[in-house]
Amino acid sequence: MAGLAAAFGSGAMTNPIRDVLSAKSILLTGTNTTENHPIFANYVKEAIVKNGCKLIVVDPRKIDIVELAHIWLRPRPGNDVAWINGLLHVIIRENLHDEDYIQNRTTGFDELRACVEKYTPEYVSGITGIPPEDIVEAAVTYGGSKPSSILYAMGITQHTNGTNNVKSLANIAMLCGNVGVVGGGVNPLRGQNNVQGACDLGALPNVYTGYQQVANEDVRSKFAAAWGVDHLSSTPGLTVTEMFGGAERGTVHAIYVMGENPMVSDPDINHIRECIEALEFFVVQDIFMTETARLADVVLPVACFAEKDGTFTNSERKVQRIRKAVDPPGEAREDRFVIAGIARLMGFPLEYPDTRSIMQEIARVTPSYAGITYERIERDGITWPCTSEEHPGSPILHVGTFTRGKGVFTAIEYKDPAEVTDDEYPYILTTGRVLQHYHTGSMTRRGTGLNRLYPELLAELNPDDAGRLGIGDGEMITLSSRRGTITVKAKLTERSGPGVVFVPFHFSEAAINVLTNSALDPTSKIPEYKVCSIKVEKASM
């Protein structure tokens, strides 16, 4: 979450989930909360219905939570910087910004003010299609009902300008003094259960645990000493997308995958397959024979969450236990034994008596996890930063001062998405999840229960568009982009705005990521899943 880290010094959710109950208004954007984070949605609903909190929803799709919204803005996909600049413009014009907070806690305000000068409601309306008066109302609601909490998810980040989108949201939160306060904050909702933990524990190319930079010499020598090695590399490594690029160019010869399925989840999967095929050696460690595992030279069977001990860190930075309930099937082993087994054969001991001792080592080398022990989280988790065994944890970040010192406003001009519609590809495709399934579907599609509720892939299409194309509900259609074609069943629904088609990505047999664009955000390297141009046709029988 590079955008938040640049603005505040930390990329994590600033406030706990429950905190929305203290908010006077909520700005929810790029998150279909009721489907993707249903428990968070319960709190949002409680805040609105019981506490009279005002809800502003900004989403190109008419998602379910819109029915509780006081204001719903429907921009076209990929227009986020424009509408946010519009809100900033109105808040400043109406004098709803928090002068003291801006003065004492932030930098860069003057540049921001100059930049958003031209983003009048009328100008923004021209780009986004949102009526000017709605932009004013949303701005006045956000600026006038404090504290206000911002919730967002991949609808904001999965764009070529995703980092800018996030910085824009940080701008608006700081402008009104909403960061570091109860009921406020900028809160990215994590899609997968342990995204936060994977980042915290150093599964990133440029940092060790707790975001300690690999380029920093002191940090490097600390880790070298802790791990008993003479040398650690100081060059930041490759991101997932760059790894596959390296495979194609012949600079990466082997890839080791633990528990991921990029053959369904990554953009432009035909290309990914070619990259994998170019490798000399490809190892996949998983619980199922996924589409990715099928391409491997070695497949290693492992335990699932119910078959091992450990911890997950949730979206709100809370470290919580998981516990072994059953044995893994057949000869499957816990991932830690597999990693240690390979390491031993390569002459390096990585064995630990139990997961508790791994956490003890993590605490020793990671300041933000220093006070976290299994004993302390036996009943209830602890929220990092937790710097000592006496430290109670830190549910709210940036209280009094930002992690990086002063909060940074960034002046950002609106840019069109990487791929815009044209005569040949006139529709916008946007992808996401549905309630009943999870990620690449390898878990949720293997039981009877959830599949019974949502058995097949449906492409959501606006009824007016369908009418024009002569497509009926339930008919098969083909969707084509510059990269590929898939055939799916159409579902006609007002949830999709005119000109927009939504398709979930859980279904490997009709993997939507055949169509999506692998153009990346230059900073976060997140692919542009949310917007690509397609054409829609009735399938020929």
Added chain:
Amino acid sequence: MEEVKLIIDGNNITVPGGSTVLEAARSAGIRIPTLCCHERLEPIGSCKMCFVQINGCAEPQQACKTRVQDTMQVTTDSEQLFSMRRESLRELLLRHPLDCPVCDKAGECLLQDLAYEFGVTDVHQHVNATFETFYPTSLIRYWPERCIVCKRCVTACAEIKQLGAIDIKGEGPTAQVYPAKPERCESCGECLQVCPTGALTENLSRYKTRPWLSKRVMTTCTYCGCGCQMQLNVMNNRVVGMTVPNVFGVNKGSLCVKGRFGYEFINSPERLKKPLIRKNGTLQETTWEEALGLVASQFSRIKKEYGRDSIAGISSARCTNEENYLFQKFMRAVIGTNNVDHCARL
């Protein structure tokens, strides 16, 4: 909020103004039997179990719906109250079969516990209405003949989820739950969670267990970043169900459809059970020794031939913190590269 002082069963009690008599009694550790009231829901007042006497009121009052007042004097237990509660319970049991031996809920059923406590042994079900069993989700089974129409389920769907997918239709002995707006149902199981009897049961697992036979293991949901707390119900080394204590974690008893019903994959016959290596173009079963040996020797060879940075590792947002730590330590300390990432960008 200002405080209110009152006397319950001779004890002086101070509680915040606006509390109910039931809340005040509970805060002092005084138990009033209840059936429909639930800590996550607004008072419902359908079961008529919580009657108390209040000085100055001719008739006993429902403790769940009566707000405290200064100097109020409350009696929670008396012969009269006991027989009123017993009568309420008999009413409920009139339409509830004593099919406890075949009910999933037996052993943790509030109705069963109260019938035992009040010694109600002489009720024979005599409601013979025909009920509809439709329910808005196929993951939950509705047993109308066991339903005591306490309205917990309907209240949970309306209050916690703001959905109103179910409601009550009919009056008195023929009343029942029905799918009022089935298209709104999210299959979250909030209704199932709060049902005090066996009228709503999970309609998923072929393998059933009785509460006293299974082991319950507290853990964290494996799906989204909310990090809900849940208990896996285990019998014979198999996960056969899910229970959720009302007090833990961010979810406090709630789960979504994935968390509550998405555990079948654990026992899937498609789980990988043996290491595989590619021989002559196809993946074939092998031993751990051979598989790990091949990985280690290939990594060593490639590292030697093309350098440390020619190997890359993709870790997982699905794996634990400890595993992610080990994985990056392996890539950095053993392989010697910072080429480690995960798919969080997705």
